[in-house]
Every structure is written in C-alpha cells, then in structure tokens.
Amino acid sequence: MLKGRLGNLAYQLGALLLSFGVVSLILLAVGASPMEAFRNMFNGSFGSMRKFAEVLVAFVPLLLVTAGLLVTFAAGLWNIGVEGQVVLGAIATTWVYRFFLDSSLPPALVILLAILGGMLGGALWAALAGLLKVFGGVNEIFGGLGLNFVATALTIYLIFGPWKRPGVASMSGTVPFPDEFSLPLLTDLRISPWALALALMGIVFVYFLLQGTYFGLRLKAVGKNFRAAYLLGIPTWQYSMYSFLICGALAGAAGAIQVAAVYHRLIPSISSGYGYLGLMVAMLINYQAVWAVPVALFFAALNIGSIQLPILMKLDSSLAGVLQGVLVLFVLLGEGVRQKFGGRANS
Amino acid sequence: MRKTLLQVALLLVVLSLALSACQPAVTQAPAPTAAPTEEPFTFGMLLVGPYNDNGWSQAHYEAGLYVEEKLGAKMIYLDKVNPADRQGTTPDQLAEELVAQGAKLIIFNSDDMKDASTAFAKKHPDIKVIMASGDQVWKDGKAYEEIPNLTNIMGRMEYGKMIAGCAAALTTKTGQIGYLGPLINDETRRLASSAYLGAKHCWEKAGNDPAKLQFKVTWIGFWFHIPGVTTDPVQVSNDFYTTGYDVVISGIDNPVNLTEAQKQTAEGKPSYGIAYDYVAACDAAPDVCLGVPYFNWGPDYAKAVKSAMDGTWQSQFVWSGPDWSDINSRDTSMVGFVKGKALSAEASTALDAFIAELAGGLNLWTGPLNLQDGTPYLADGEVATDQQVWYLPQLLEGMEGLSASE
Known part of the structure; x- marks a missing residue:
C-alpha cells in the first residue's frame, strides 16, 4: 500500500x-531563459504578502469548484457543466443583491442571502444537467456543455438587457454594487478571509462526506459500478442527483464569491474559467480530496505569477x-x- | 520490472528534491538587479487590447514610447487588460503589479477601466493616475469626483470623425455609409454622430439629394471582438458591404473592416473602409483605405508625466482638439487625419477644403438638430456646449441604428 x-x-x-x-x-x-521565467512566476505569486493574497483570490473559487467536482467524479459523472454552474451562482447572487439594493436590511444579512442565493442558483443549474442525464438520457458531458453556453448567453442578455447600465450597452458589466455589499476584505489586500474560510470549509466537508460517511460510500459505489449499486438496492439516480446538487452548490458559491468579493458586479466572463481549471485540478489529483488544497494553490499561483511574464520578459501569460x-x-x-x-x- | 520501476520513481524523487534544493538560490537572484545607479522616472500603462492592435492600444503604446524619448522616462506596460484575456484579474490589481515594478504613474487606457481607475487612485493617493477617455474629474461633468491624483485625457475626435464622415460621403456611389460601432455609451454615440454630421455636410455640399444619404450604425458590444461574447465585426462589415453600403467607417479598436473591403473589392465589388485610432492603421489594407482619423496621445501624456516628474501635477480634465495649423503634427496635435491611397484626387481636394472650413471655425454641432426619436436637441443656430456633445443622449435624427440597448 x-x-x-x-x-x-x-x-x-x-x-x-x-x-x-x-x-x-x-x-x-x-x-x-526558463529559469528567469520560473523565478519571475514564483516571485509574482509568493514574492510579497499582496501577491500571495492575489493568489488566494484565485485559489478560493478554484478550490470550491474542485471540491464540488470531487463529489460528481465520485459518483462517476463528468460534470463539464460546472463552468455554467459558477456563472449561474454569480447571476443568482447579483439578482439577490439587486433585489435588496434599496432595502433597509443590514448589509451583512444581504451578503449572506446573496451567497446562499448563489449556491442555490448553481445547484439548480446543476440539477438541470442531472435531470437531462437521469430522465432525458443526455450524457452529462454534452448536457453540461450546452448549459454552459446557455449560461454565458444568459449573462450577456442580462448585462445588455434588463441589468444594463443606464444609457450604456457594453460588455463591461453591470453597475458596481456599493462597498457595503462587499465581503469584508483584509486591510490593503483584496482577499476576504470569509471567502477563504468558505472554500476551506467546502473541501473539508467534501473530504468527510466522501471518506467518512455512509452517503459517501454509497455514492462511490454508484460511481464504481452503477448497475451493481442498483442491484444492491442503492437508489442510484437519486444519488446522481444529490451529487449534482452538491457540486452545483459549491460551484455556485464560487460564482457568488466572484461577485461578492472580487468583481462586485456581474461581468460576461464572471466564471474566469475556474470551472474548466477545476476539472484539470480534479483530474491531476486523481480525485483525492487531500491533494486539492496544494494543487489548487499551485494552479492559482501559476495564474497569478504568469502576470509577471509580459511585464518583465515580454512573454505571453x-x-x-x-x-x-x-x-x-x-x-x-x-x-x-x-x-x-x-x-x-x-x- | 517492478524493481526498475521503483528505481525510476526514486530517481524522479531525488531529481525533484534537487530541484527544490535549488529554490533558495533562485529566489535570491533578483537582488543585484534591483539597484541601478540612477533610476529614471517609471510610468506604467494598462492597455485594453494588444500593444500592436493597429488601433486604439497601439496608439497609446507608441505615445508611451514618445514620452520615453522626450522625457527620458521609462515605460512598463501590460496589454490585453480585459476580463476575457486576463481572467480572474481586475485592472486595479494589475496596476498594483506595475507599481510593484516601480511605476509612479499609471495610465489606464480604456473606458472599460474607469471604475477600476477610480478605485485604484483612491487607494493609492501617492501614485498619479491618467484615465484616458474618462470624465471623473471634469468639474462640469456629470460624474465629477474630487480625486487629486487623477487626470482625464481625451482627444476631440469629433473633428476626426467629421473628416472621416466627409471622406465617406465624397466616395460612396450608393449613398449608403455603414458605421462599425463598438459598445454604446456617451463617447461612441457622439463619435458616430460626428461622422454622420461630417457625411451629411459633404454629401449635401456636393449637391446630392439629402434624402438619398443612408447612415447606419451597427454595434458589436465591445471595443473589439471577443468570440462568443460580442457580435463578429468581420460579419458586420460583410453584411454592410453585401447590402449596398460601399463605405464602412470603423469605430472599434482595430480596422477589421478594411480587410473585408479588400476582399469585396477583389471579388469585383469596389468597397472602401475608414480605419480609426492609430496613425498607420491604413497599412492593413492600403488599397481600399480612404483614411484614418487618429489619436496622438504623446504630447498630452508627455505634459502630464512631466508635471508628475517635476512636482507640478494637478488633477485636470483635458479634452484636446487638433492643432489646426497642422493637424498631423506629432508634437502639437492630439487629433489628426491621414488620407488613404483609395481616396480619389477629387475627393482629396474637397476633403482639404472641408478641413480648412473646420479650421476656420465651422461647427457642425449647431442647430437645428434633433435627436434620433425627433426630440429637439439644438434650436436653430444654437451651438452645442461641451456637455451637450460629451453626454449626447441618443444618436441624431437621420441615423439608423440603436441609440441605447434594447
């Protein structure tokens, strides 16, 4: 062993x-020079507290997405639709913010509702892919891919249509939300400790769900052999749906963080490709939750560190x-x- | 087999340990390079598109080179600063990367970065900020905020667009002029409308029937094509050329209409394009290019950077026009127009006459003018104020195309 x-x-x-x-x-x-490039990337991600904080900003959604994907992978599902689930999380969060924009509710409560809304939005979008799979016989890869395109189209429609800036039609995004709607950030840094805590809670939750619960065991049974699990009396399609819902909620949380702590508004590329990147992380760690944190951090560091390449070496990021x-x-x-x-x- | 496998595995582990052992030495390396003898003033630039886009961003990039040359300052820059190309980042975050490399002044080159430039300037009061095309510190503007370390710089491209519109009207055989619009906002409405005013003026002056002029704007949704997000400007240009619009004026960051015009012309259908933003943009397809109205950011950037260097910086709103004594002067004219090879000799003469009229004080932003929906905009003889031009609420009457999002 x-x-x-x-x-x-x-x-x-x-x-x-x-x-x-x-x-x-x-x-x-x-x-x-390769050494110079790697050195610049390393310094660009760990060279200062501020840079490390930027790495964490990318790490949070990436870890949430990876955590979610570990659940669907455990159930034997290729949830390519995770990218769209991040987007729908962002859209739902934006919707909640807009709904409470002029309310007298305390901002902390609005932020909480917005993030819960984002998780719900992501979960519902994932449920759609799940329903297509379970009842429509549509492979989740194709269903998810299709839903990703629909999610992008929906974002663009909202930014150009109902949620547009007055007098403007631009991909630049919606009007930024007031400062009090932002998840509190650390002084002089852009990272929100709340977002970081949420992401770590997400991966710990998934780890225990998969390693330490009867639910996780049955989920893995479904993933390993769908038919055998069915014959053993596990309600297989329900377990597929559960895994979609959990993954969608975690991806939705990533989208919610993108709105509540990073962009403070809805933009066309709000998911920043974290869904697809999360798929790579999940594959790289061979679907083992223990490795999610270091590898997601490594990928986030590569993303942030590579910003130095065009500045210092005129290389492409x-x-x-x-x-x-x-x-x-x-x-x-x-x-x-x-x-x-x-x-x-x-x- | 298993034994060799284990050996290979162990070897890899050793190699990786060796690599990680190299790390400390690696991180210490940059120290000596960080201490040059005399440091030049460093300014940073964030470009929304590629630095060599043959348009908006390249015009800024070359202005940066101009500042380097004139003031002995040093430029560091980052291009493709937009959420599609640099996913997960924000312009204010990227500006901080330039500050970390020593920049004392940051130029944000796109309206897409307006909110970010405000946030950055407020967070870093010790760093000077130039936000191109914005109006945050325009005292008479609608969005005025006191931000002492921020300056807005923009050119009165209205003139350049009028000249472009005139060149289009002097060339079209069908009387149909297309305008390839980026996104819809105050700036793009007033520039498209300026092109229309220039076209209308020259069309009627040449003795054509006013009713026969068609001027249509199609917006793509952003400053340049983002696949899957914006409409494809190549497709939009193609639609124009194949439906009778024989001149297309670009309002976007790169002159893709020119290559499409070249294609149409090669297929036996004479088509023309007018580029935008960058002095040498016609080079993309010189044989079909009627000309290019362009920005020359260098002189105003040099002034602002110099004031930051010698401590005389003041937050201001700069909206510079052409130097009418020579609109193509590299050192004095913010807005210029370079004629293209495709402009006929006759049209060229008429265009020169129009430029002379503008230099002599002709103002096409004079009433009577109505907005697109018929609302009176300027009464007979009324001259538009700067605010009325800058914040044009709709396209003008007689133009086709959306004034705002549907």
Whole structure:
C-alpha cells in the first residue's frame, strides 16, 4: 500500500518535472531563459504578502469548484457543466443583491442571502444537467456543455438587457454594487478571509462526506459500478442527483464569491474559467480530496505569477495555461503507462 | 520490472528534491538587479487590447514610447487588460503589479477601466493616475469626483470623425455609409454622430439629394471582438458591404473592416473602409483605405508625466482638439487625419477644403438638430456646449441604428 502510494507520488512528480521541461524547451525556442521565467512566476505569486493574497483570490473559487467536482467524479459523472454552474451562482447572487439594493436590511444579512442565493442558483443549474442525464438520457458531458453556453448567453442578455447600465450597452458589466455589499476584505489586500474560510470549509466537508460517511460510500459505489449499486438496492439516480446538487452548490458559491468579493458586479466572463481549471485540478489529483488544497494553490499561483511574464520578459501569460495543460496530460499519460506496464508486472 | 520501476520513481524523487534544493538560490537572484545607479522616472500603462492592435492600444503604446524619448522616462506596460484575456484579474490589481515594478504613474487606457481607475487612485493617493477617455474629474461633468491624483485625457475626435464622415460621403456611389460601432455609451454615440454630421455636410455640399444619404450604425458590444461574447465585426462589415453600403467607417479598436473591403473589392465589388485610432492603421489594407482619423496621445501624456516628474501635477480634465495649423503634427496635435491611397484626387481636394472650413471655425454641432426619436436637441443656430456633445443622449435624427440597448 505504502509502496503503491509512493510510486503514485513519484509518477506525479515525474510528470511535474517533465512539464517544466517541456515549457523550458518552449521558452528556449523563443529565446527566453526558463529559469528567469520560473523565478519571475514564483516571485509574482509568493514574492510579497499582496501577491500571495492575489493568489488566494484565485485559489478560493478554484478550490470550491474542485471540491464540488470531487463529489460528481465520485459518483462517476463528468460534470463539464460546472463552468455554467459558477456563472449561474454569480447571476443568482447579483439578482439577490439587486433585489435588496434599496432595502433597509443590514448589509451583512444581504451578503449572506446573496451567497446562499448563489449556491442555490448553481445547484439548480446543476440539477438541470442531472435531470437531462437521469430522465432525458443526455450524457452529462454534452448536457453540461450546452448549459454552459446557455449560461454565458444568459449573462450577456442580462448585462445588455434588463441589468444594463443606464444609457450604456457594453460588455463591461453591470453597475458596481456599493462597498457595503462587499465581503469584508483584509486591510490593503483584496482577499476576504470569509471567502477563504468558505472554500476551506467546502473541501473539508467534501473530504468527510466522501471518506467518512455512509452517503459517501454509497455514492462511490454508484460511481464504481452503477448497475451493481442498483442491484444492491442503492437508489442510484437519486444519488446522481444529490451529487449534482452538491457540486452545483459549491460551484455556485464560487460564482457568488466572484461577485461578492472580487468583481462586485456581474461581468460576461464572471466564471474566469475556474470551472474548466477545476476539472484539470480534479483530474491531476486523481480525485483525492487531500491533494486539492496544494494543487489548487499551485494552479492559482501559476495564474497569478504568469502576470509577471509580459511585464518583465515580454512573454505571453498564456504560458501558465500551457504548463497547466501539459502537466495534466503528463499525469494522465503517466497513469496510463503505469496501468499498462505497472499492472502487468504486478500480476 | 517492478524493481526498475521503483528505481525510476526514486530517481524522479531525488531529481525533484534537487530541484527544490535549488529554490533558495533562485529566489535570491533578483537582488543585484534591483539597484541601478540612477533610476529614471517609471510610468506604467494598462492597455485594453494588444500593444500592436493597429488601433486604439497601439496608439497609446507608441505615445508611451514618445514620452520615453522626450522625457527620458521609462515605460512598463501590460496589454490585453480585459476580463476575457486576463481572467480572474481586475485592472486595479494589475496596476498594483506595475507599481510593484516601480511605476509612479499609471495610465489606464480604456473606458472599460474607469471604475477600476477610480478605485485604484483612491487607494493609492501617492501614485498619479491618467484615465484616458474618462470624465471623473471634469468639474462640469456629470460624474465629477474630487480625486487629486487623477487626470482625464481625451482627444476631440469629433473633428476626426467629421473628416472621416466627409471622406465617406465624397466616395460612396450608393449613398449608403455603414458605421462599425463598438459598445454604446456617451463617447461612441457622439463619435458616430460626428461622422454622420461630417457625411451629411459633404454629401449635401456636393449637391446630392439629402434624402438619398443612408447612415447606419451597427454595434458589436465591445471595443473589439471577443468570440462568443460580442457580435463578429468581420460579419458586420460583410453584411454592410453585401447590402449596398460601399463605405464602412470603423469605430472599434482595430480596422477589421478594411480587410473585408479588400476582399469585396477583389471579388469585383469596389468597397472602401475608414480605419480609426492609430496613425498607420491604413497599412492593413492600403488599397481600399480612404483614411484614418487618429489619436496622438504623446504630447498630452508627455505634459502630464512631466508635471508628475517635476512636482507640478494637478488633477485636470483635458479634452484636446487638433492643432489646426497642422493637424498631423506629432508634437502639437492630439487629433489628426491621414488620407488613404483609395481616396480619389477629387475627393482629396474637397476633403482639404472641408478641413480648412473646420479650421476656420465651422461647427457642425449647431442647430437645428434633433435627436434620433425627433426630440429637439439644438434650436436653430444654437451651438452645442461641451456637455451637450460629451453626454449626447441618443444618436441624431437621420441615423439608423440603436441609440441605447434594447
């Protein structure tokens, strides 16, 4: 068991090294120094308290999305629709804020309602993908992808239509909400400790749900073998729906944080691609909750650190995305190689 | 097999440990580079599009080079500052990255960054801020706020657009002029309307039937194309050219209408385009380009940066027009117009006459003018104030296209 886990880790570290190697080659090909690029990215994400706080700003939604995806993956579902669930969370949060804009309720209560609203919005959108899967026979990958497009279209419609700025039709987004509707941020930093706490609570919740509960056990049974679980008397389609709802609520919370603590309004790209990035994180950690925090932090650091590349080295920031993509590819490849060769050796 | 596998795994672990052992040395490296002998004044620039977009952002970028050259200052910049390209970031956050690299003054180059520039300026009173195209510190404006470290700079592009509209009217055979609009706001309404006023003036002056002029605006939703989010400007240009609009004036950040005009012309259908923003924008397709009204941000940026350098900075609203003695002067004229190769000699002469009229004081923002829905805007002989022009609430009567979002 220990040997297996050590081998596993070694494979993943090997994949990490290989990915850095590939990106180094790309950098050398364009005449840039790989060491300088990695150093700038490292300093750009951990070089100061302010920079680390920016990393955390990206880490919070990414971790929430990853936590949610661990639940759907456990149930054997590819919830590509998570991106749209983040968007719907943001839309629902914006809706709640707008509803209470002129009310006399204490702002703290409005923020709480807005975040709960976001979770509900995300959960309902996920339920839609779930219903399509369970009752419509639509594969959740295709259903989710379709719903992602609908979610984007809905955002654009709202920004251009009912929620537009007076006299303006622009993708710039809705009018920013007043300061008191913002989740409280740390002084001089942009990170909200409340958001961070919510994200950590989310991953801890998922960890215990999957490792320590009867619910989690049955969910994994459904994920491992749907038919066998059904024959054993587990209400399988209900468990699929539960997993969609939980994932949607967590993704919705990510969208809510994007509105309540980062952008303070609705913008077209409010989900910032965290849904898709979360899928990569979940695959990279082989669906194990314990690794979610360090790997999500690593990905967030790459995103923030890569901002330095165009400023200091005139390189494109998308290098971070290349590194992330290559890394996931190598890890999956390593997994495949191990199953093919490692498995044969063991038997 | 299993043994070799384990060996490979161990080797990788050792390698990775070796890599992490390198880390401390790596983090110490930047220290020596951080102490140059005499530091030049550093200013930062946030560009909404790519620095080489052949339009709005490139005009700003080259103004930054101009400031470097004139004042010996140093520019650091970050381009593609928009939520589609830099997901999960905000302009004020990115401005702080430039400050961390030593910038003492930050230029926000897009109306999309207006709220962020206000937030940033208030949070960093020691850093000077230039917000291009905004009106936050215009005392006579509708959105005035006292922000001592912020200055607004904009060019009176109304003139450039009038010249563009005139060139279009002098060239069109069908009497149909298309305007490729970005998003809808005060600025874009007044600029599209200026193009219309110039077109109308030159169309009628050339003895054409006023009723035969069609001027249509189609908005794409942002300053440039964002796939899946905005309407495709190439498609919009194509729709114009294939439905009888033989001249399309660009109001967006890059001249995609030109390449489309070139395509149409190659297929045997003479089509023309007018670019925008950047002095050399016609180069994208010179044979179909009638000209380009452009911004020359350099002189005003140099003034503002210099005042920050020598301590005479004052928060102000700058709305500079062309230098009529030479609208293409690099050192004095904020707004210019470069004629394109496709402009006929005859049209060129007429256009020069129009520019001379403008220089002589002709003001097309004079009544009687109605808004698009027929509401009186300016009475007969009434000249629009700066506020009336800046905050134009609708397109003008006679123009087709949306005045506001549906």
